[in-house]
Amino acid sequence: LHFFIGNKEERLAKRLQGGENDALRDFYALYADYLTGVCARYITDDEDLKDVFQDSLVQIISHIKDFRYRGAGSLQAWATRIVVNQSLKFLKERKQHDLERLNWDVADEEEEEDPPVRDIPPEVLQRMIRELPTGYRTVFNLYVFENKSHQEIAQLLGIQKDTSCSQFSRAKNLLAKKITAYNPTKQHKS
Amino acid sequence: MKEETRKEIRQKMADYRQPAPEVSWDVLEEALAKNKPARKVPMWPKRVAAAVAVLLLAGLWWQTLKLGNQTNMENTGTEMAQNQPSPTLEKQGNNEGDLAGAEDSRSQSAGEQPETKLIQIDGQKMEKQNPTAGKSILPVGVSTDPETKEQEEDANPDEVKQQVTGNPSQESIVKPHQQTVDDSKQENKTPPTRQRQQTVYPQDIQRGGVRMGKKLTAKVYLSNTLAGGDFNAGSGSVNTNRQSSSVMPMSNPISHDSNGGYFLLGGNPPVTNVQPPVAESIHHSQPVRVGMSVRYPLSERWSVEGGLSYTYLSADITRQVNGNVSKTDQQLSYVGVPVNMNYTLWGNRHLSVYASAGGTVEKMVKGKRTTKDITDGTEGPAHTESVSIRPLQLSVNGAIGAEYHIDQTLSIYAEPGVSYHFDNHSTVPTFYQDKPVGFSVNLGLRLNLNR
Numbered sequence: 001l002h003f004f005i006g007n008k009e010e011r012l013a014k015r016l017q018g019g020e021n022d023a024l025r026d027f028y029a030l031y032a033d034y035l036t037g038v039c040a041r042y043i044t045d046d047e048d049l050k051d052v053f054q055d056s057l058v059q060i061i062s063h064i065k066d067f068r069y070r071g072a073g074s075l076q077a078w079a080t081r082i083v084v085n086q087s088l089k090f091l092k093e094r095k096q097h098d099l100e101r102l103n104w105d106v107a108d109e110e111e112e113e114d115p116p117v118r119d120i121p122p123e124v125l126q127r128m129i130r131e132l133p134t135g136y137r138t139v140f141n142l143y144v145f146e147n148k149s150h151q152e153i154a155q156l157l158g159i160q161k162d163t164s165c166s167q168f169s170r171a172k173n174l175l176a177k178k179i180t181a182y183n184p185t186k187q188h189k190s
Numbered sequence: 191m192k193e194e195t196r197k198e199i200r201q202k203m204a205d206y207r208q209p210a211p212e213v214s215w216d217v218l219e220e221a222l223a224k225n226k227p228a229r230k231v232p233m234w235p236k237r238v239a240a241a242v243a244v245l246l247l248a249g250l251w252w253q254t255l256k257l258g259n260q261t262n263m264e265n266t267g268t269e270m271a272q273n274q275p276s277p278t279l280e281k282q283g284n285n286e287g288d289l290a291g292a293e294d295s296r297s298q299s300a301g302e303q304p305e306t307k308l309i310q311i312d313g314q315k316m317e318k319q320n321p322t323a324g325k326s327i328l329p330v331g332v333s334t335d336p337e338t339k340e341q342e343e344d345a346n347p348d349e350v351k352q353q354v355t356g357n358p359s360q361e362s363i364v365k366p367h368q369q370t371v372d373d374s375k376q377e378n379k380t381p382p383t384r385q386r387q388q389t390v391y392p393q394d395i396q397r398g399g400v401r402m403g404k405k406l407t408a409k410v411y412l413s414n415t416l417a418g419g420d421f422n423a424g425s426g427s428v429n430t431n432r433q434s435s436s437v438m439p440m441s442n443p444i445s446h447d448s449n450g451g452y453f454l455l456g457g458n459p460p461v462t463n464v465q466p467p468v469a470e471s472i473h474h475s476q477p478v479r480v481g482m483s484v485r486y487p488l489s490e491r492w493s494v495e496g497g498l499s500y501t502y503l504s505a506d507i508t509r510q511v512n513g514n515v516s517k518t519d520q521q522l523s524y525v526g527v528p529v530n531m532n533y534t535l536w537g538n539r540h541l542s543v544y545a546s547a548g549g550t551v552e553k554m555v556k557g558k559r560t561t562k563d564i565t566d567g568t569e570g571p572a573h574t575e576s577v578s579i580r581p582l583q584l585s586v587n588g589a590i591g592a593e594y595h596i597d598q599t600l601s602i603y604a605e606p607g608v609s610y611h612f613d614n615h616s617t618v619p620t621f622y623q624d625k626p627v628g629f630s631v632n633l634g635l636r637l638n639l640n641r
């Protein structure tokens with residue numbers, strides 16, 4: 001299966017590199033909804049989301065020639081990185097204040113258990129992540145989804161490594177509370 | 191957070207999708223359209239190739255005319271010519287300066303140089319002619335009309351003009367003595383060549399067996415190219431952003447490693463500058479070229495050469511992303527058609543020295559790239575992908591060659607030279623793109639076939 005997906009991706013990338021309009025539609029059909037999901041984890045305002053997503057697509061199209069196919073899933077991974085970079089760029093430019101808060105708004109919290117995510121549907125989890133404050137959310141996303149170390153996050157956001165750790169801890173606890181609050185509701189409903 | 195929780199969240203959200211917002215297709219299509227020109231690129235190599243061909247033909251025709259004239263003059267005696275004007279020398283001066291302006295001045299310049307001078311410096315004159323043609327290849331290719339037919343049509347009037355305006359002095363010299371020869375030339379364009387072939391040159395007799403005369407020559411050769419300047423520069427480090435504008439670190443996500451570098455734009459220079467996310471270094475091996483060609487003599491000094499060549503380029507590309515390394519071995523094969531004009535500078539029975547200039551059109555026919563990822567010192571499995579470069583690779587070259595005649599049919603030669611490869615806007619890093627100017631040494635065997 002991977003072979004066919006990979007093959008399709010490679011051909012799609014080549015068609016985009018060749019400037020085919022149909023390829024643009026195909027790319028959108030295949031990846032737009034997924035990439036929107038990624039982008040929405042960083043950007044919560046709908047208008048901003050629209051702008052950042054549009055800019056991301058332009059960046060993807062404009063630089064598709066730099067893409068080198070490296071196996072099945074590589075086109076999606078490459079496009080995802082552009083979306084994340086574009087989102088971070090937006091936050092850096094427009095939400096600098098929220099990111100800077102990370103440096104001083106540090107609260108020591110007791111380490112709690114990991115949030116019990118097993119029974120949470122993806123769309124609910126997505127909503128909960130989006131409800132986190134911008135700074136915490138950004139750190140959380142980079143750590144969990146982009147597999148970044150706190151050292152890397154610190155470099156990316158221009159904050160201290162310790163700050164990244166404690167902010168992540170805070171984000172995690174906030175999320176855990178939301179999930180705990182959600183689970184009884186769900187049980188109650190059922 | 192435990193690693194399992196991290197993975198669990200990631201897996202849960204791996205297939206999460208939400209409806210994409212409306213996008214502006216016009217903007218996207220505009221961005222996409224910018225990718226298209228690469229497809230159009232193959233058109234201009236054709237134009238340049240056509241221009242080269244036209245120039246070569248024009249040069250050949252021009253040379254034939256001049257040699258025909260010279261023959262006539264030698265046969266009729268130089269004393270007749272001494273006080274006669276000649277446009278030819280003046281034309282040469284104009285050709286060196288401005289080819290486009292030459293046409294006008296050709297008709298104006300008749301009547302200043304004594305004919306004797308023309309004969310004495312004819313050797314130098316012909317030497318100069320070829321570089322002029324070489325220099326003019328690109329400007330002419332660019333400035334002439336796009337269609338080859340139009341170029342040829344443009345060129346034809348010029349050639350006719352050379353014949354008509356270039357000959358008045360010739361007519362004035364020759365007419366009294368060689369009316370019939372000259373008339374036949376006006377009626378039929380080929381006679382000058384025929385007549386030249388029948389002529390016995392005094393210098394040919396002195397030179398013995400060296401002149402190419404009426405032989406068709408075939409050769410096989412091997413070539414090795416050195417990059418211009420410091421060859422070590424062939425391996426160097428470049429940031430992957432080399433093709434990007436200032437707003438494009440996004441090209442960096444092309445790193446295949448999942449820990450690839452993210453960084454922010456603007457706002458915080460230390461963050462963006464501290465660590466280039468993808469470092470790429472390329473080491474090109476020396477290209478190896480083998481080929482065969484056929485040389486066709488145009489006169490005792492001039493010859494045109496065309497053939498087929500095979501070139502092998504290989505490069506080692508190392509990409510580094512946050513400590514993770516991938517090593518790529520890239521191998522490209524080109525098939526090319528070289529076309530050269532040669533001019534014999536000096537020669538005796540065994541040895542001859544000649545100058546050569548021309549161009550080559552090459553097409554990448556086969557390319558592959560094998561990549562190995564090295565993560566934390568552990569080498570991953572190699573994966574191979576094919577590489578294609580659609581645009582043709584054009585180059586121009588000049589060389590000085592020395593040829594040793596082993597016997598009447600076989601000779602060996604060495605041709606040190608310089609070549610310049612035009613950028614074909616391929617995104618694949620090649621030796622030609624990274625080192626456009628290269629020194630090369632062609633070594634080969636040449637088989638001289640009697641026509």
